[in-house]
Amino acid sequence: MVKVVLANTMVEVTGGQRQVELAVVNFRELTLQLLARWPQLEEPLQRSAVAIDGQIYQDAFAEPLDPKSEVFFMPRIEGG
Amino acid sequence: MAEAVEYKQIGTTPVRPDGFDKVTGRAQFGADVNLPNMIHGKVLRSPHAHALIKSVDLSAALAIPGVYAAISGADFPGGRLEGEAGGEGGGTMNDIAKNVMARNKVMYHGHAVAAVAASTPRLAEQALLAIKVEYEVLEPVLDVVKAMDPSSTLVNEENYTALPEKPEKPSNVANVGHLERGDVEEGFLAADVVIEREYKCPMAHQGYIEPHACVASIDERGRGTVWCSTQGHFEHRAATSKMLGKNMADLKFVATEIGGGFGGKTVVYLEPLATMMSEKSGRPVKMTMSREEVFRATGPSSATVARVKVGLRKDGTITAAKSWIAFEAGAFSGAPCMPGAMSIYAPYAIENFVVDTFDVLVNKPKVAAYRAPGAPQAMHAFESALDEAAQQLGMDPIDLRLVNAADEGTQAPYGPKFPPIGFKACLLAAKNHPNYTKPVPEGAGRGVAVGFWFNVGMQSSAEVNINENGSVMIIEGSPDIGGSRASMCLMAAETLGVDYDDVRAQVGDTESTGFCNVTGGSRTTFATGMAVTQACEAVIADCKRRAAMTWGVDEDQVEWEDGQAVPGPGVNADVKPLSLAELARKAGKTGGPITARASLNAQGAGAAFSVNFGDLRVDPETGKVDVLSFTAIQDAGRAIHPAYVEGQMQGGAAQGIGWALNEEYIFDDKGVLENAGFLDYRIPVASDLPMIDTQIIEVPNPSHPFGVRGVGEAPIVAPLAVCANAVSRSLGKRITDLPMSPPRLLDAIEG
Numbered sequence: 001m002v003k004v005v006l007a008n009t010m011v012e013v014t015g016g017q018r019q020v021e022l023a024v025v026n027f028r029e030l031t032l033q034l035l036a037r038w039p040q041l042e043e044p045l046q047r048s049a050v051a052i053d054g055q056i057y058q059d060a061f062a063e064p065l066d067p068k069s070e071v072f073f074m075p076r077i078e079g080g
Numbered sequence: 081m082a083e084a085v086e087y088k089q090i091g092t093t094p095v096r097p098d099g100f101d102k103v104t105g106r107a108q109f110g111a112d113v114n115l116p117n118m119i120h121g122k123v124l125r126s127p128h129a130h131a132l133i134k135s136v137d138l139s140a141a142l143a144i145p146g147v148y149a150a151i152s153g154a155d156f157p158g159g160r161l162e163g164e165a166g167g168e169g170g171g172t173m174n175d176i177a178k179n180v181m182a183r184n185k186v187m188y189h190g191h192a193v194a195a196v197a198a199s200t201p202r203l204a205e206q207a208l209l210a211i212k213v214e215y216e217v218l219e220p221v222l223d224v225v226k227a228m229d230p231s232s233t234l235v236n237e238e239n240y241t242a243l244p245e246k247p248e249k250p251s252n253v254a255n256v257g258h259l260e261r262g263d264v265e266e267g268f269l270a271a272d273v274v275i276e277r278e279y280k281c282p283m284a285h286q287g288y289i290e291p292h293a294c295v296a297s298i299d300e301r302g303r304g305t306v307w308c309s310t311q312g313h314f315e316h317r318a319a320t321s322k323m324l325g326k327n328m329a330d331l332k333f334v335a336t337e338i339g340g341g342f343g344g345k346t347v348v349y350l351e352p353l354a355t356m357m358s359e360k361s362g363r364p365v366k367m368t369m370s371r372e373e374v375f376r377a378t379g380p381s382s383a384t385v386a387r388v389k390v391g392l393r394k395d396g397t398i399t400a401a402k403s404w405i406a407f408e409a410g411a412f413s414g415a416p417c418m419p420g421a422m423s424i425y426a427p428y429a430i431e432n433f434v435v436d437t438f439d440v441l442v443n444k445p446k447v448a449a450y451r452a453p454g455a456p457q458a459m460h461a462f463e464s465a466l467d468e469a470a471q472q473l474g475m476d477p478i479d480l481r482l483v484n485a486a487d488e489g490t491q492a493p494y495g496p497k498f499p500p501i502g503f504k505a506c507l508l509a510a511k512n513h514p515n516y517t518k519p520v521p522e523g524a525g526r527g528v529a530v531g532f533w534f535n536v537g538m539q540s541s542a543e544v545n546i547n548e549n550g551s552v553m554i555i556e557g558s559p560d561i562g563g564s565r566a567s568m569c570l571m572a573a574e575t576l577g578v579d580y581d582d583v584r585a586q587v588g589d590t591e592s593t594g595f596c597n598v599t600g601g602s603r604t605t606f607a608t609g610m611a612v613t614q615a616c617e618a619v620i621a622d623c624k625r626r627a628a629m630t631w632g633v634d635e636d637q638v639e640w641e642d643g644q645a646v647p648g649p650g651v652n653a654d655v656k657p658l659s660l661a662e663l664a665r666k667a668g669k670t671g672g673p674i675t676a677r678a679s680l681n682a683q684g685a686g687a688a689f690s691v692n693f694g695d696l697r698v699d700p701e702t703g704k705v706d707v708l709s710f711t712a713i714q715d716a717g718r719a720i721h722p723a724y725v726e727g728q729m730q731g732g733a734a735q736g737i738g739w740a741l742n743e744e745y746i747f748d749d750k751g752v753l754e755n756a757g758f759l760d761y762r763i764p765v766a767s768d769l770p771m772i773d774t775q776i777i778e779v780p781n782p783s784h785p786f787g788v789r790g791v792g793e794a795p796i797v798a799p800l801a802v803c804a805n806a807v808s809r810s811l812g813k814r815i816t817d818l819p820m821s822p823p824r825l826l827d828a829i830e831g
Contacts, residue, residue: 005495008258012244040244051496055783057683058538072495075257075418077534078168079601079793080343080449 002030002065007048007073013040027052027063030071049076089574090786093723096566097585098337107337110293110309111368118295119148121350121357121367122204124194124211125377126186129220129443129751130235133184133213136194140210146199147207148361153183153193155356157325166315166598167346168453171414171446177323179412179446180352186215187235187411188443189752190376192349197357197365220443220751224408225385227252227440235411235441254413255439257421259493267400267432271391275468279461280817281800282744283383283408286450287735287763290339291374296354297364303330306355309338311345311559312598317590323352331355334589335559342735343449344379346598375756379448380745382407382415386461392469396483400432401425405458407439410446415439416454419534422494423797424458426532427503427689428484433493443751449600451732452533452793456739456800460818463529463801468814477528477805478511478691492687502715502779503530503689509775510691515711524697524708527806531690531714531797535790536601537682541594542611544572544619546674550661552578554585554615557596558608562792563724567605568612570720571786575616577643578660594679602790605720606781607682613785618676623663626670631655684783688790690714692733692798696806700829703822705741705807710799711773717781717789725791730772732795738764739796740803744819 001021011018020037024030027050034041050060051072057063058076065071101107138150161173170176182191194211198204221227221235232252240246241253268274290309298304310316313333321328338345350367358365369378386405392398403424407415417437425433437458470477485507486492488500510516510528520526542556554568565585573580596608624638627645631638637651644657667674694710712729719725742762746754755761780787800818807825808814815828 007495008260054497054499055684056496056534058536059681060683070497074495075422077419077422077536077601078166078170078449078538078598079419079533079536079603079790080168080346080451080453 001067002069002071004030005072007044007075009075010041010044010073013044014038024065026065027060030065047076048073050074087574089570089580090718090720091722092570092580093721094566094580096563097569098560098565109290109339110307110336113295113307113336115295115297115364118364118366119197119199119361120201120204121195121197121354121365122201122208123192123353123373124208126182126189126191126193128186128215128217129189130218131186131215132218133182133186133193134216135214137212138194140212141196141207144207144210146203147196148363149197149357150207151195151353151356151360153181156181156323161322163322165319165347166312167343167600168419168449169414169416169447170347171412173319173322175412176319176347180323180349188445190445191411192377195353195357197361221252222442222444222747222751224383224406224440224442227442228406228438235443239413239441252441253438254409254441255417257418257437259421260434261493262432264400264402264432264434268391270393270399272394273469273472274389274391275465276389277465277814277816279386279388279464281384281457281460282818283380283444284739284743284745285375285380285761286342286344288340288342288344291369291371292349292378293368294350294354295364295366296351296358298355298358300362302326302359304358305332305334306351307334307336308351309345310335311341311561311600313559314557314590314595315598316348316351319348320352320355324356332589332591335587338559338561341561342451343453343600346449346600347379349378371758372756375761376753377445380445381450382409382447382457384457386458388461388465390462390465390469392473394473396473396475396480398428398430398484401430402433403435403462405437407437407454408442408444408447409439410444411441412446413439413441415447420454420458423455423532424462425493427486427530429486429490430484430493444747451735451796455533455797456736459531459797460800460804463798464804464816467528467801467805478507481530482507498687500779500782501687501689502777505777505779506689506691506713506715509713509777510693513711513713513775515709515773516693521695521697521708523810524695525806525808525810526693526695527802527804527809528693529798529801529805531692531794533602533688533793533797535606535685535688536603537607537685538597538601538603539681540596540608540611541677541679542608542615543593543675543677544612544615546619546660546664548664550582550659550664552576552583554583554612555588555593556585556608556612557588557593558599558604559587561599562728563721564599564604564608566724567609567720571609571613572616575613576619576660577641602688602792603685606685606784606788606790609788610682610784611678611680614678614680615676618678619674622674622676623660626663627658629670630658686717686781686783686789688715688794690794690798692802694802694806696803696810698807698810698825703825703829705820705825707737707769709770710737712795713775713777714791714794715777715779715789716791717784718778718787719776720786720788722776725776726774728791729774729795733772733799734764734769736796736799737769737803740800740818740820742819742821
């Protein structure tokens with residue numbers, strides 16, 4: 001099961017739940033399962049970056065995940 | 081994957097390719113573009129920090145002979161604009177449009193209200209005086225903490241705090257950031273020492289030497305070209321076309337040479353005005369800001385008020401940290417409150433923490449990104465608190481940080497576990513540095529602090545064309561602010577196995593190459609460099625195919641070594657290696673010109689950590705601070721061009737020292753900036769600073785073909801607290817408010 005940790009900004013949408021485990025094989029499946037459970041996450045997901053096993057993706061889409069993957073959502077950073 | 085390998089080109093320091101044109105005056109900056117029949121645009125700016133615009137009458141200005149166009153907010157298309165501007169805290173496109181030209185309300189002193197274009201700059205300025213504007217003056221909101229009070233006057237009655245559930249009432253708080261882990265109260269109970277203070281950083285300007293400038297030439301069909309000084313011409317094109325309701329395909333944007341940006345040239349100010357007035361007048365329009373306009377109306381950084389509490393055990397272990405930081409956004413949302421929250425504890429493994437940050441509207445210029453946006457202010461506070469804790473514990477400040485230092489596998493405060501990082505290596509290098517092991521000079525204090533920045537990847541494009549003689553032409557879309565053309569040439573030369581002198585790089589306009597995000601976020605050498613490397617690898621694959629065709633062998637029987645195709649081991653072919661030049665000469669017979677391109681959304685940027693220390697001495701009679709020595713140590717991953725990396729570290733240190741010691745926006749009680757010029761807003765000059773000593777640490781980023789981490793932003797983060805800690809130690813008194821200017825320090829000395 002892929003371990004998913006939501007950003008603090010998403011917790012109000014999920015009613016306080018910060019962490020879920022999902023049986024998915026790629027990032028697209030992961031986001032679809034999150035949206036099926038919490039439709040209000042759509043905008044926060046669009047505005048988030050994500051770290052998959054420590055590597056930060058500003059725009060993840062269909063990156064493969066394995067059952068031991070850890071996925072952290074986090075605010076997007078651009079810098080100056 | 082990056083490995084510890086020896087390179088032939090990477091790590092060398094050839095002379096910068098843009099240097100000759102710049103020192104001989106040939107380089108074309110934003111204000112150097114001149115066209116036939118060109119006229120000159122000027123902006124009328126608000127004399128009030130907060131006022132309703134009752135009416136704008138342009139007729140008298142338009143009646144002046146030689147005035148060809150005059151515009152106000154009413155000339156812009158109506159309706160709400162969707163999307164966001166590039167760069168950290170760029171803000172919404174809707175807000176940027178209103179920042180470019182006020183509509184029904186001016187939000188800060190200097191806010192653009194109208195613009196004219198006339199045959200000469202002087203006539204344009206005279207025409208501004210003929211524009212009649214009627215205002216209803218409102219109370220300005222100037223104090224960030226008072227602005228957060230629900231009873232405060234509102235800067236924008238339509239601003240609601242961005243929360244999942246829309247609040248019932250509007251507020252000056254636009255956005256909030258929050259991160260937490262563990263149980264802070266339990267952590268503080270476990271602490272032997274607790275430090276709790278309030279710290280302040282002033283609003284400071286990026287201080288780029290070249291003011292904003294552009295020339296727009298739009299024809300009768302509404303199509304044309306805009307030359308501008310920008311960190312991202314693609315995103316300037318997108319913003320301008322969106323604000324003016326134009327098809328972006330009708331506008332070509334050309335990035336001129338740029339005289340500094342540091343984040344402040346990621347957003348548009350003049351380009352939509354010049355484009356609109358060129359279209360109205362049928363003539364090219366040049367617009368250049370004065371230095372005063374740059375200070376009053378372009379992106380400073382956020383001023384902050386930070387309240388920090390940190391608890392530690394006797395061995396230096398941080399048991400808990402709690403922070404509250406209010407960031408001034410200026411008149412529109414976009415203060416870097418989230419990066420501030422994410423960076424404040426990033427260098428440390430802390431079990432219990434909480435941080436709350438706020439993006440707060442005030443009637444001051446809209447802030448823009450400034451190197452590592454949000455991190456200098458947030459880390460100034462926390463690094464100052466840690467220094468005071470080290471003093472109370474009697475610990476060396478580097479040892480205290482080593483006890484708590486994040487390393488590979490540490491879970492960052494913002495979520496993920498760190499991949500390989502160079503923070504501990506930087507701390508150990510600092511501890512052993514000869515500048516650190518020598519005694520502190522008499523009367524001086526030694527300050528230590530660390531810096532951090534995430535770095536980003538984002539979208540980049542590049543083409544590589546092989547000329548007929550085998551020389552290499554790179555076309556990329558990232559404006560070169562910090563020497564990226566040299567870095568691109570080095571990475572291409574290394575990949576192709578050719579000499580650096582045979583490679584040239586050019587920044588293409590928006591019609592010459594694919595989309596590139598802004599040059600910012602320390603991303604260009606990482607991301608655009610990755611695109612250049614991939615394009616070069618495609619060239620090599622093509623060359624191997626052509627060599628196979630020439631030799632009559634299979635493609636997989638050809639290898640590429642030292643810039644030439646060679647038969648692979650065991651290949652039974654009596655052939656001579658084919659160099660890139662030989663393949664290029666015969667390209668017509670093997671399929672035509674050799675060219676390749678790559679475009680990508682680069683992921684896997686590696687975080688940058690720095691450790692800085694310096695010896696500073698305060699003159700007790702005048703309050704003047706002398707920087708006796710300053711040392712900057714940073715993990716660059718892999719330094720493609722080490723001299724440029726050192727330049728970034730030295731430049732960032734100089735800007736950070738300036739912010740710590742002298743730079744600040746000073747407003748009167750009506751919100752008028754009182755020091756809008758370099759005489760009264762004092763950035764460091766060469767005689768103010770010693771040589772900034774540097775040491776580059778190289779812990780390669782495994783996500784980049786050469787191990788690159790961004791290097792441009794982290795250098796400005798640590799110097800603020802280095803200076804505060806050094807001055808505090810030299811005075812024997814904690815100084816919490818920046819800048820530590822002579823009058824402020826005299827007040828502190830005199831109690």
